[in-house]
Amino acid sequence: MKKLSAVLLTAGLLAPVVTMAHDDPWLWLENVEGENALAWARGQNERSLDVIQSHPLFEPIHERALEILTSDERIAYPSLMGGEIYNFWRDDEHVRGIWRKTSLESYRGESPGWDVILDVDALAEREERNWVWAGSNCRYPAYDRCIVGLSIGGADAAVRREFDLETREFVDDGFRLDESKSSITWRDRDSVFVGPAYTDEQVTDSGYPRTVRVWRRGTDLAEAETVFEGEKGDVGVFSARIHDGDDHYDVITRAPTFFTREYYLFEDGEAKRLNVPADAELSGVIDGQLLVDLKSDWTVGEHTFAQGALVAAPVESFLADAPALEVLIQPGAxxxxxxxxxxxxxxxxxxxxxxxxxxxxxxxxxxRWRQKELEVPQMGTISVVTADDRSNRFFYNYTGFLTPSTLFEADAVADTHREVRAEPAWFDAEGMEVAQHEAESADGTMIPYFVVTPSGYEADGANPTLLSAYGGFEVSRTPYYSGVTGTAWLERGGVFVLANIRGGGEFGPRWHQAALKENRQRAYDDLIAVSEDLVERNITSPEHLGIQGGSNGGLLVGAVMVQRPDLYNAVVCQVPLLDMKRFHKLLAGASWMGEYGNPDDPEQWAYISEYSPYQNVSADGEYPKAFFTTSTRDDRVHPGHARKMVARMLDQGHDVLYYENIEGGHGGAANLKQRAFLSGLIYAYLHERLGSAGESNAGG
Known part of the structure; x- marks a missing residue:
């Protein structure tokens, strides 16, 4: 067995471990920007990049990915504000991006006349900062001032600065917040709601604001009046002014856990609790009706409103014990x-x-509420891109695995729609097919999954197959078109599989809650069941099967790799959680205890410890040569997870690959060039492991 100490000595990176814990020799790698930790990461990058970039497919995949990701033929997705179209755009000339606008009429044409509002590349050069766009929040209804977010290197923490849309300049002595996870939202032109997140007293254990304050123009942030305060153990406290035509409601949200909320209507200087179930979500206000998405059954008086329903009642009635609820829709099973x-x-x-x-x-x-099913394309994924609250105009996107994204302009009442633009076909889908199958999980639950097969496909068990899933936080994975996946994988003979495992939201709250906390293993069982079904159907075999997941999906593939290494020959584990003993102590990790449980509670650690990849990886295991990726600037999921897992596996004698982007945030890449580079690495690795070159390395 080749110990990691030998690897580090060879690379000249052996570091004194001054913060070592007796049961975790790799704790020093949690020091995100520590000299020794960064030296270790750079050493691993050099070692792994030498291997992956030498693959003959890396450069052509990288170049094609960059061409697709920076193409002018991509859809410039709209954001409706004040009857105009706004868009943030990146390409090969604008790596950091430009914020721009045009008229609705111009946008409908083939070549809109864009008016650039802010050039982030020029700003970064002028201010000598590594700025990454972090969004904007513009004041309704005038849309004259915006709060612009600028992140350093792609982190969640950002600088917030007031911007004047008329002068196209940042406002001198305007509202400004230094880099942090502070929140800020408009009340009116001269005041904002703010949640500072600078000191330990100001933040929750998850690192988010624990107070809501009213900050008035011309005063110091320290003078902002505190109007609401949460608990230290909360996930966070947030606020917003919700507009309903000419009316508005100030709503304060206290989140004790990731999945529970207390909603307050802030009126006349007083926060009044709304009678809404703790796990319900507010979905909007229209004509004085508050929309509520139910995550569990809610009994009001003698009537029970079922889990998954969308209900509504007058806003003020939620201040009473029994709001006058009506059901808009109750989804089926x-x-x-x-x-x-x-x-x-x-x-x-x-x-x-x-x-x-x-x-x-x-x-x-x-x-009464009246329902109408709008005429939209079938058998694909529909998503509302932007909607106008001063008309019934909205834009929606349609996509499928083999169908390029198409943008439509529609009317929600008249039920009219017209195609505005579509992306080109980035790959030749002739002969490719999509099928939907089901696999039986360990407890008998049927798990649906999509299979996309390439041209010339035969069920001979030898097809390189990439299986992707997420399985957490009620996030639904739906069919989507990817030019990069199409050109890098499908056109080159690979099969792509998307699994709708439990933990996601594909079948409503119950599908998510089925894999919470003590039931987490069900998500892993589901992915294993799909993997076994792919082999049983002779779509592929373990020698040719790989799995990919990021964030919670990184935990998923890490856990499944440790539990069933015999099923896979490649694992792409991106910006992952892996050390589930310490996840709640790292960055935003405490906010996810509602999903996973509390490792400090012995009863909960008992079930978490059963699957935690970092604790369960073994020197005796025969694992595939996994590829771990992360980002130094990811301030949501700590890069220490991936670092420590790789360090432990190398120390145990396993051969693994690692790439850490020194910037990039939780997405792993801060700009399109970095995304293309990472895509080149991932698909070159997958071809090496799962194609003909990977056969000789099975189980290696």
Missing amino acids: RQSINGVSTTDGAVLVNLLDNVNGKLLSFTREDG
Whole structure:
């Protein structure tokens, strides 16, 4: 067995471990920007990049990915503000991006006349900062001032600065927050809600604001009046002014856990608790009606409103014991609500029906909600991109595994729509097919999954196959078109599989809750079941099967790799959680105890410890040569997870690969060039492991 100490000595990177814990010799790698930790990461990068970049497919895949990701033929997705179209755009000339706008009429044309508002590349050069766009929040309804977010290297923490849309300049002595995870939202032109997150007293254990304050123009942040305060153990406290035509509601949200909320209506200087179930979500306000998405059954009086329903009642009635609820929609057993939007006169519900998209419109007429299914393309994924609350206009996107994304402009009431633009076909889909299968999990639950097969496919058990899943936080994975996956994988003979395992939201809250905390193993069982089903159907074999996941999906593939290494020959584990003994002590990790449990509680650690990859990886295991990726600037999931897992596996004698982007945030890449580079690395690795070159390395 080759110990990691020998590897480090060879690379000249052996570090004194001054912070070593007796049971975790790699604790020093949690020092994100520590000299020794960064030297270790750079050493691993050099070792792994030498291997991956030498593959003959790396450069052509990298170049094609960069061409696709920076192409002018991509859809410039709209954001409606004040009747105009806004868009943030990156390409090979604008690596950091430009914020721009155009008229609705111009946008409908083939070549819109864009007016650049802010050039982030020029700003970064002028201010000598590594700026990455972190979004904007503009004041309704005038849209004259915006709070612009700028992140250093792609981290969640960002600088927030007031920007004047008329002068195209940042406002001198305007509202400004230094780099942090502070929150700030508009109240009116001269005041904002702010949640500072600088000192230990100001933040929760998860690192988010624990207070809401009113900050008035011309005063110091320290003088902002505190109007609400949460607990130290909360996930966070947040605030927003919700507009409903000419009316508005100030809502404060206290999140004791990731999945529970207390909602307060802030009126006349007082926070009044709304009577809403702790696990419900507010989905919007329209014509004085508050929309509530139920995550569990809710009994009001003698009537029980079922889990998964979207209900509504007058806003003020939620201050009483029994709001006058009405049901807009109760999804069926194989359906779920995948998003709620509002226009001036309609509620739009994005419905998943057996993981295929539908779009429903609800209008209130004569005191009753009326439903209409809108005419949209079938058998694909539908997503509302932006909606106008001063008309019934909205834009939606349609996509599928073999169908390039197409953008439509529509009317939520008149049920009219027209295609605005579509991306080109980045790869030749002739002869490719999509099928949907089900696999039986360990407890008998049937788990659906999609299979995309390349041209010339035969079920001979020798197809290089990439299986992707997420399985957490009620996030739904739906069909989507990827030019990079198509050119790098499908066109080169690979099979792509997307699994809808439990923990996600594909079939509503129950599908998510089925894999919470003590039931987490079900998500891993589901992925294993799909893997075994792929082999049983002779689609592939363990020698040719790889899995890929990021964040919670990184935990998923890490756990499954440790439990069933015999099933896979490649594992792509991106920005992952892996050390589940310490996840709640690292960055935003404490906020996820609602999903995984509390490792400090012996009863909960008992089940977490059964699957935690970092604790369960063994020197005796025969694991595939996994590829771990992370980012130094990821301030959501700590890079220490991936670092320590790789260090432990190398120390145990396993051969693994590692790449840490020194910037990039939780997405792993801060700009399109970095995304293309990472794509080149991942697909070159997968071809090496799962194609003909990978056969000789099976189980290695």
